[in-house]
Amino acid sequence: MSAPDRHRLRSRLEQRALSLSALATAAILAVMLYLPVGVVFVEAVLEAGRPTLAHVRAVLTDPFYVGALADIVAEPLAIRTHLESLAGWLGAVSVSVAVVRPIPGLDLPVPWLALETPGVRWGLFGFTAYQAALSTVASVALGLPAAYILATYEFQGRQTLRSLTILPFVLPGIMVAVGFYAMFGRAGTLNGLLGVVGLGPYPFIEWNPLAIVIVAHAFYNAPLVARVTVAAWESVDRRAVETARSLGAGPRRAFRDVVVPQLVPAILTGALLTFIFTFMTFPIVLALGGLQLATVEVWIYDRVRQLAYSEAAALAVLETLLSLGLTYAYLRYESAQSGLARSAAAPARRPLFPDLRTALSPRRLAIVGYGLIALVVFVGPLASLVIGSLTDGSGFTLRHYAFLIERQLEGASYQTLPWVAIRNSVLFGIATLVVAVPMGVVVSAVTARAGRAGAVVDALAMLPLAVSGVVFGIGLLQGLVFGIPLPGGWRFQVTGAVAIVAAHAVAAYPFVTRNVSPLLSNLDPAMVESARALGASRARALRDIELPLVASGIVAGAAFAFAISIGEFSSTVILAGGGDTYTMPVAVERYLGRRSGPAIAMGTVLLVVTAASFVVVDRVGGRFER
Amino acid sequence: MDRRTVISALGGGMAASVAGCLTREEGGSDDGVLRVATYDSMVNTENSAGPWLKETFEADHDAEIEWTVPDQGLNQYISREQENADIDVDVYFGLNVDDLVRIDDELGEGGLLQELEIDRLDNAERVRDDLEMGDPHGRVLPYDTGYISLVYDERRVDEPETLEELTGPGYEDALLAQNAQGSDPGRAFLLWTIDAYGEDGYLDYWRDLEDNGVRVLDDWTESYSGAYMEGERSMVVSYSTDQVYANEYDYEMSRHQVAFPNGQGYANPEGMGLFADASDVDIAYDFFEFVLSSDAQAELAQRNVQFPAVGDEHVDLDELFAQYAHVPPEPVTLGYDRLQGNVDEWVDDWAREFAGQ
Numbered sequence: 001m002s003a004p005d006r007h008r009l010r011s012r013l014e015q016r017a018l019s020l021s022a023l024a025t026a027a028i029l030a031v032m033l034y035l036p037v038g039v040v041f042v043e044a045v046l047e048a049g050r051p052t053l054a055h056v057r058a059v060l061t062d063p064f065y066v067g068a069l070a071d072i073v074a075e076p077l078a079i080r081t082h083l084e085s086l087a088g089w090l091g092a093v094s095v096s097v098a099v100v101r102p103i104p105g106l107d108l109p110v111p112w113l114a115l116e117t118p119g120v121r122w123g124l125f126g127f128t129a130y131q132a133a134l135s136t137v138a139s140v141a142l143g144l145p146a147a148y149i150l151a152t153y154e155f156q157g158r159q160t161l162r163s164l165t166i167l168p169f170v171l172p173g174i175m176v177a178v179g180f181y182a183m184f185g186r187a188g189t190l191n192g193l194l195g196v197v198g199l200g201p202y203p204f205i206e207w208n209p210l211a212i213v214i215v216a217h218a219f220y221n222a223p224l225v226a227r228v229t230v231a232a233w234e235s236v237d238r239r240a241v242e243t244a245r246s247l248g249a250g251p252r253r254a255f256r257d258v259v260v261p262q263l264v265p266a267i268l269t270g271a272l273l274t275f276i277f278t279f280m281t282f283p284i285v286l287a288l289g290g291l292q293l294a295t296v297e298v299w300i301y302d303r304v305r306q307l308a309y310s311e312a313a314a315l316a317v318l319e320t321l322l323s324l325g326l327t328y329a330y331l332r333y334e335s336a337q338s339g340l341a342r343s344a345a346a347p348a349r350r351p352l353f354p355d356l357r358t359a360l361s362p363r364r365l366a367i368v369g370y371g372l373i374a375l376v377v378f379v380g381p382l383a384s385l386v387i388g389s390l391t392d393g394s395g396f397t398l399r400h401y402a403f404l405i406e407r408q409l410e411g412a413s414y415q416t417l418p419w420v421a422i423r424n425s426v427l428f429g430i431a432t433l434v435v436a437v438p439m440g441v442v443v444s445a446v447t448a449r450a451g452r453a454g455a456v457v458d459a460l461a462m463l464p465l466a467v468s469g470v471v472f473g474i475g476l477l478q479g480l481v482f483g484i485p486l487p488g489g490w491r492f493q494v495t496g497a498v499a500i501v502a503a504h505a506v507a508a509y510p511f512v513t514r515n516v517s518p519l520l521s522n523l524d525p526a527m528v529e530s531a532r533a534l535g536a537s538r539a540r541a542l543r544d545i546e547l548p549l550v551a552s553g554i555v556a557g558a559a560f561a562f563a564i565s566i567g568e569f570s571s572t573v574i575l576a577g578g579g580d581t582y583t584m585p586v587a588v589e590r591y592l593g594r595r596s597g598p599a600i601a602m603g604t605v606l607l608v609v610t611a612a613s614f615v616v617v618d619r620v621g622g623r624f625e626r
Numbered sequence: 627m628d629r630r631t632v633i634s635a636l637g638g639g640m641a642a643s644v645a646g647c648l649t650r651e652e653g654g655s656d657d658g659v660l661r662v663a664t665y666d667s668m669v670n671t672e673n674s675a676g677p678w679l680k681e682t683f684e685a686d687h688d689a690e691i692e693w694t695v696p697d698q699g700l701n702q703y704i705s706r707e708q709e710n711a712d713i714d715v716d717v718y719f720g721l722n723v724d725d726l727v728r729i730d731d732e733l734g735e736g737g738l739l740q741e742l743e744i745d746r747l748d749n750a751e752r753v754r755d756d757l758e759m760g761d762p763h764g765r766v767l768p769y770d771t772g773y774i775s776l777v778y779d780e781r782r783v784d785e786p787e788t789l790e791e792l793t794g795p796g797y798e799d800a801l802l803a804q805n806a807q808g809s810d811p812g813r814a815f816l817l818w819t820i821d822a823y824g825e826d827g828y829l830d831y832w833r834d835l836e837d838n839g840v841r842v843l844d845d846w847t848e849s850y851s852g853a854y855m856e857g858e859r860s861m862v863v864s865y866s867t868d869q870v871y872a873n874e875y876d877y878e879m880s881r882h883q884v885a886f887p888n889g890q891g892y893a894n895p896e897g898m899g900l901f902a903d904a905s906d907v908d909i910a911y912d913f914f915e916f917v918l919s920s921d922a923q924a925e926l927a928q929r930n931v932q933f934p935a936v937g938d939e940h941v942d943l944d945e946l947f948a949q950y951a952h953v954p955p956e957p958v959t960l961g962y963d964r965l966q967g968n969v970d971e972w973v974d975d976w977a978r979e980f981a982g983q
Contacts, residue, residue, distance in 0.1 A: 064978055177848050184855025205858055206799070209841075238813060286844035287852070291805055294981035300805040302977070306970055307701060307732055393876035412677060414693045416670050477698070482711035483971055518731060578694040590695070593671030596851035596870060623681070 007110045017539040022446055025439045025509075031494065032502045035484075036475030037467050041320075044313035055314040065315070068122030089120070111252030117343065125318070128279055128295040131210065135217035136271050142218045142377065143270060145227030145370045150226065151233035153367075163618040165223040165610075166559055168378060170567035170610050172585045173283030175603040178596060179381030180216055180288055181205070182388050190376065190386045209289040216288055219377060224277075224560075225270030227235035228515060231556035233259070233267030235519055235549070238348065257453040263402065265334050265518035272330050273514065276323045276465050301470045309474070316471040324467035326412050328373075328459035332452070334518060382607065389601040400601035403591075413580075416600065420580055421587035422609055425566050428501055428583060431611065432565035435505040438557050440512020445542050448520045458517070464507050473570040481574060497581050501569040508564040519550035555621035562617055584609065629814045659690045663703070664719040667826050668930070675929035682925075688908045700725045703901070704732050711781035715911065716809045716904035721766050721897045723759045723814070727965045736763035739899040746911050747916035752936040757895040766897035769917050770932040773866040773891035773954050774814040776801075777850075779881045782860035786887045789822055792835060797938030802862040808971050809845040810894065815863045816976055817969075818892040821958050825972060829979060842980060864913050866891055867931045869950035884952045893952025895935065 063070040072082055122130065150162050171558050183189050184204040187330070191201035205212045206298055226337045236259050244254040282297040291298075297417045303312035352367070389400055404418045411417045447454035462470075480499065483491030492504075523546060529542040547554065569585045576582045583588070583605040591599040669676035673975045680691040694715060696702040706713050706806045718739070729738045732768065744750045748845065750767060757768040776786065783800055786792055792801055804812025832840075844851040854862040872882035898917065900910050916922055923934040923941045934941045 074952070174847060177844075178852050181852035181858065185858050187857030188854075201857075203858070205853075258638070283844060285807055287848040288843075291842035291977065291980040292655040296808075298981070302974075304703065305808060307704060307728070393872070393878070412680075414669060415677070461750075477702075478705065478709060482706060482709045485710070573697045576876070577697070590666045590670040592847055593667045593674075595672065595875065596847055598672055 018442070018445065018538070018542065021438060021442045021539075024218050025442050028435075028439065028502055029506060031480075032499070032506045033464060036473060036479040037463070038475070039479040040309065040313050040471050040475040041317055043309045044311075044317045047310070055310045056317065059311070059314045059318060063121055063123060065124050065299075067126045069120035069123070086130075091405050097343065102353060118299050124299060125322075127293075128297075131217075131285070131293065131295070132275050132279040132281070134210075134273045135214045135221065135281075137220035139225050139274045139278075140267065141549040142222035142373070144229065144267065145367075145372065146222065146226040147233060148427050149227035149232045149352075149367055149370070152349055153352040154349040158349075159618065159622070160615055162227075163559075163614040165230075166563050166605065166614055167227050167382070167611055168223050169560075169563045170585075171220075171382075172286065172567070172603065172606075174282060175385060175588065175600070175606075176216060176219065176381065177287035178388065179385040179569075180212065180219075182384035183376075183380040184212065189380060189387065192405050205288065213285050213289040214292055216284050217274075217281065219381065220284075221270075221274040221277060223378070224273060225267065226560070227556055228270040228273075229263060231515055231552045232263050232518060235552045236262050244512065262522060265522075268330060268485065269514050269518060271517070272327060273353060273465065273511075275326065276462075279323060280319060280468055281471065286615040297468055297470065300468050304470050304474055312471060312474075316468040317360045317430055317563045319468055320463070320466045324459055324462065327462045327466065328455060331455040333470035334455075334521065347452060386604050386607070389393070389597065389604045391563040392597060400597035403598045404601055404605070414578075416582060416587050416590045417580075418587060418605065421582055421602075422605065424497075424581055425500050425565050425583040425585075425606075426613060428497070428504060428572075429562045429565040431501040432504040433561045433617075435501060436508040436564075437512050437554060439505060439509040440557055440561075441516055441542075441547070441554065443509065443513045444516040444520050445546075446539075448517060458513070461513060462510050464543070465510050468572045473574050476571050477574050481577065495575050495577060496579065497526060500572055500575045500581055501565075503575060504565040504568050505561070507568060507571070509560035510553065511564065515557035515560065516550050518594060519553040520546060523549055555618070558621055559614060559617050562613065563610075566606075566613070658688065658909070659692050660717060660913055661694060661715040662717045662719050662913075663690045663694050663696050663715040665699065666695050668694060668720065673929050675926045676736060678925050678929060679917065679922065681861070682922070683836065683913060686887060686916075687912055688910070689906075689912070691913070700728070703738060706740055707733055710842050713901055713903060716906055716912050717900055719793060719898045721899050722810075722844060722894060723761075723960070723962055723965055726759065726766060726962055727969060730760075731970075736765070738902060739763075739765040739884060740902045740904070742767060742900060742914075743911075744880050747915050747918070749915050749936070751816065752918060752940045754937050756957060756959075757893065757935055758961070759895060759897060760872065760963055765901045767914060767918075768895040768897045768922075769972065770926055771893050771915060772932045773893055773952075774811050774818065774863060775866040775868075775891045775952070775954060776861055776885040776887060777854070777864040778861040778883050778885055779869045781880050781881045783824050785883065785885045786861075789819065789831070789887045792840075793831070793838050797838060797861065800859055800861045801835065801838075801840045802853050802859045803840055803842050804846055804849050804863060805808040805842055805844050805977070807977055811846050811863055811865065812842070812896050813973065814892040817960050817965075818890070818958060820972060821892075821960055822888060822890075824936065828972075829975060832976060832979060836980065848905040861885075865931070866954065867933075867951040869952070870931050870947060873946065873950050884951075885942050886954040889955040891956075893957040893959040895946055895959070896902070896932070 040227065044052065047054060054441055059065050060073040061070050066073070071085075075081070146165065150158060150165070171179070181188065184203045185191070186203055188204075190204065194200040194202070195520055210222045240258050241254050244258050245251070272538070279295075280297050281295055282301065285295055286298060292296075296315055300312050300315050300319070303309070303315065315453035353364065359363060390396060390398070392399065407415065408418050443458070447461070448460040481492040525546055528541045531545050532538070536544065566583070567585060568583075568587070572581075572583050572585050572590070576586065584602065588599050588602045588606060593599075593604050664676065670676055676693050683689070683691055696715075699704070700718060700721065703713050703718070704717070705711075716968075730736070744764070747767070753768055757771055759766055759768065778785065783797060786797065790891065791797065803815055806816040816828075819831055822828075823831045841849075841853070841937040843853060846864070847860055850864055853859055854864075866884050866886075868882050868884055869879065871877075871880060898914060900907065904910060915925070918936060920936075920941050923936050924943055925935045926932070927941070928947050930943055931951070933951065934943070
């Protein structure tokens with residue numbers, strides 16, 4: 001090949017690079033997402049091979065699922081009846097203070113609901129949305145102060161702390177539940193500490209199971225909110241703030257008019273992800289709250305276990321539609337916010353405790369107060385878990401770790417070996433990061449400025465988050481592990497390590513997209529246009545102009561991709577089958593017997609390995625950021 | 627190579643390797659390897675029975691045992707059968723009555739597993755009559771059993787004599803149970819109450835329990851290792867072998883008292899069965915015979931912390947085991963006939979009492 005030819009080929013490849021990457025992304029999504037999800041969802045609308053809406057209708061007309069909505073769906077045309085019952089309901093509304101609302105767990109004071117309404121049945125969907133909304137509020141409330149502190153103050157260990165914020169995200173649900181009992185239980189760590197100063201013991205969990213479930217959801221999701229917000233905060237252009245100040249704006253005004261508008265999309269992104277996650281919460285509600293707090297996902301799981309796939313699929317389809325609808329509404333809002341950020345000169349950080357006087361200022365004291373809360377909510381359960389791995393009835397013991405070592409040294413090939421799990425987790429994590437980051441960036445680039453159509457594509461791209469994990473797992477099993485029958489006795493099957501990485505990447509890339517898109521749409525379009533006018537391809541403009549400016553979002557997304565891979569359980573265990581491609585969370589589950597010690601020890605190993613990995617991921621990522 | 631080419635190459639490479647996964651079904655073969663599907667704790671937890679069974683059996687027989695743990699339990703094979711995907715195991719180790727009912731609901735009467743030729747097994751007659759699972763198609767042979775009971779803290783509550791007492795003031799906010807939708811002990815306890823109060827009365831009983839503050843958590847680990855062990859409550863639905871662990875791990879016995887209200891405990895026998903298309907059938911029968919032998923029954927019981935399926939005269943148990951593992955005066959259990967066509971509805975009606983109100 002002559003030099004000019006090579007040059008032409010190169011430039012042609014470059015022209016096509018973006019479309020080729022988009023194609024590869026689409027191919028992975030088709031096999032690892034749309035196929036398995038489709039295999040199950042189709043059950044919701046098929047009966048003996050014929051299309052039917054009977055299953056969906058059965059759900060929508062069952063008051064158990066949708067509460068008062070059931071009557072309306074059952075007879076949509078009986079408008080008069082519905083209006084009458086609405087009128088009757090409105091007539092019975094009276095504004096008074098401090099009444100109990102007819103939803104379980106309303107002991108939580110929710111001020112705007114303090115008016116008396118006659119009983120409305122909300123059903124499983126209503127309660128699921130209600131607890132997700134409360135969890136979202138709690139996660140944002142706990143996450144934002146952390147973002148503020150991490151983004152605007154400098155202190156010893158800030159980088160490491162920022163890396164570790166993501167840690168709760170990877171813990172298997174059962175470990176979180178055991179950690180919460182070990183921290184907040186009547187004989188738990190917190191009561192132990194309070195007992196030292198003569199207080200308690202308090203039944204923290206029994207007081208209000210809904211509240212503890214919400215705190216557990218915040219444990220998972222507040223770090224997510226914080227992480228997404230910090231990434232946006234760090235890419236706020238310092239010079240814009242300085243310009244505002246030089247034009248006479250006070251610090252408060254500059255913050256409100258310059259910084260806040262750039263943070264809002266990130267905060268809402270965090271809130272949206274939290275809502276979707278907690279809407280589909282599964283093990284944690286039943287593990288801490290009990291069956292009274294059951295969510296839609298609990299019923300999906302039960303129906304899958306009964307092999308009643310059509311009802312499970314109908315529930316899952318409705319769940320997904322709700323999540324995607326919400327995502328779409330949000331994305332329409334996000335695409336309407338086009339900022340004009342040109343570059344990212346990160347805001348300067350102030351020292352946290354420069355001297356004693358500052359340390360005693362109200363703001364610094366509030367930070368200390370928040371730190372104490374964070375210590376109880378985030379560090380407490382994790383530390384209690386570690387303590388649990390080192391104790392039994394007689395006090396301190398190393399026997400749980402001895403079990404892990406013995407299993408590693410003497411275990412048979414059909415048993416689950418700790419080192420294999422650690423190695424697989426780390427390898428899959430890195431591979432997922434390598435695949436998911438380009439996938440996420442491509443989706444962001446394709447949808448960033450496509451307006452209404454872009455928002456549709458973008459919302460659909462969030463599908464992996466909006467599909468019930470149980471249903472996705474069954475889809476993988478039926479579609480890819482059992483295989484799709486082809487003519488001639490052949491089957492199309494996908495299993496093993498490659499499939500696991502692909503499944504993880506599919507679950508992870510939305511996080512990259514959601515971290516990158518807000519920043520990308522904040523960039524001044526004029527910069528890309530100038531580059532294109534000067535002859536750069538779209539891909540080149542993306543690489544040379546846009547990506548460096550949104551590096552903080554990419555690094556945050558990469559960390560999430562890694563975390564998703566490490567924490568992923570349901571599709572891993574299905575695709576791993578009996579082979580040796582299991583990961584750390586799978587090992588935790590498998591060591592769970594009548595004594596939880598060995599499993600908790602494995603959970604602690606998971607924590608340590610993950611913590612170390614995140615510090616490394618962030619250190620390496622930090623080099624790209626600036 | 628710059629980044630974009632790497633990306634596309636990676637994408638292309640993945641597409642290629644995915645497209646390469648075309649396979650053709652192969653039947654099983656008589657290769658002297660018996661493939662046995664089971665649950666996790668048979669092979670993966672501390673001191674599991676699986677490795678001992680494998681080694682001891684292989685030492686005496688010219689055959690190999692290959693353990694495998696399907697992720698969805700028996701459901702995995704029911705789905706495979708429905709999808710006409712091949713089943714690559716010969717034996718299922720760990721069946722209960724529920725499983726048989728589900729097989730027949732999904733695949734038709736007598737599906738998935740083959741009727742066992744009991745005549746080929748000398749040891750089959752040692753199996754206790756009260757563990758009979760009542761399968762009309764004779765597909766399953768019990769190898770051990772557990773008993774569901776209540777475990778309580780005698781410093782905080784008295785021993786409950788009857789199930790009825792649990793709805794009274796002495797046990798307000800005391801009991802932890804598990805979700806019968808997915809948890810074995812949770813389901814056993816629910817079926818026990820159905821046995822005691824009938825299918826017309828059990829929901830009323832549970833309403834009383836709910837008024838008295840029962841908490842229904844997800845599964846055994848949360849309710850026992852989480853809530854009960856951290857002192858949240860004074861009583862939990864659990865196994866009657868609880869003290870075996872308490873003794874081994876030095877926990878205070880006062881917190882590990884076992885109660886059999888109504889003088890009963892719910893028996894959950896576990897059985898083994900042979901898949902309809904199994905190869906290596908002869909080895910399978912040898913294995914079944916071995917599992918019911920005296921040595922294997924003792925090891926299985928002690929390692930699995932369950933009770934042997936054979937009569938007392940056929941098995942010698944450790945003294946400590948006999949001291950700490952309690953058998954209810956009157957074991958109760960609902961057999962195949964009672965569960966078939968009912969159990970899903972019972973559980974669903976029960977779960978709806980709690981959720982979504």
